[in-house]
Amino acid sequence: MKLHDLTAVPGSTKNPKRIGRGHGSGWGKTSGKGQKGQKARAGFSQRAGFEGGQMPLQRRIPKRGFNNIFAKEIVTVNVGTLDKKFEDNAVIDAQALIKAGIIKTAADGVKVLANGNVTKKLNVSVNGYSKSAKEKIEAAGGKAEVI
Numbered sequence: 001m002k003l004h005d006l007t008a009v010p011g012s013t014k015n016p017k018r019i020g021r022g023h024g025s026g027w028g029k030t031s032g033k034g035q036k037g038q039k040a041r042a043g044f045s046q047r048a049g050f051e052g053g054q055m056p057l058q059r060r061i062p063k064r065g066f067n068n069i070f071a072k073e074i075v076t077v078n079v080g081t082l083d084k085k086f087e088d089n090a091v092i093d094a095q096a097l098i099k100a101g102i103i104k105t106a107a108d109g110v111k112v113l114a115n116g117n118v119t120k121k122l123n124v125s126v127n128g129y130s131k132s133a134k135e136k137i138e139a140a141g142g143k144a145e146v147i
Contacts, residue, residue: 019031019032072107072108072109073107073108074107074108074109074110074111074127074128075103075105075106075107075109075110075111076110076111076112076113077097077102077103077110077111077112077113077126078112078113078114078115078116078133079112079113079114079115079116079117079118079133079136079137080115080116080117080118081102081116082102082112082118082122082124083116083117083118083119083120083122085100085102086100086120086122087120088120088121089120089121089122089123090120090122090123091123091125092122092123092124092125092126093124093125093126093147094106094110094126097110097126109126109127109128110126110127110128111126111127111128111129111130112124112126112128112129112130112133112134112137112144113130113133114130114132114133114135114136117136118136118137118139118140118142119140120140120142121140121141121142122137122140122142122143123142123143123145124137124142124143124144124145125143125145125146125147126146126147127146127147128146129144129146
């Protein structure tokens with residue numbers, strides 16, 4: 001087999017549409033562009049969302065809310081999740097949570113919430129706790145340290 005013997009698999013390629021090549025082709029005269037007008041002319045292009053001068057949809061719909069660029073992204077974790085994933089006397093920080101697959105990134109901080117129960121002694125050091133989460137960790141004999 002040589003390079004000049006290679007061909008495409010049958011059905012994998014199509015011939016181009018040869019427009020403007022006579023009435024018999026079905027694409028003669030106006031070449032599929034309809035009758036006269038801006039859209040039939042060469043070089044026609046229209047920006048996205050243009051509605052012929054009518055007020056475009058993106059301007060008719062009211063703006064709502066705002067995006068606070070100073071907002072902190074705090075990742076939350078429940079004490080029940082910590083109890084399931086970690087062993088007794090485990091030292092838990094942001095890196096341990098990422099390594100265990102509980103969170104993806106520590107973002108601007110990690111906060112522990114009180115959903116679930118704690119049965120193990122856990123030494124947790126994160127950026128924040130809810131009041132009841134801190135009480136649950138300490139009631140089980142663990143330490144809740146704010147960093």
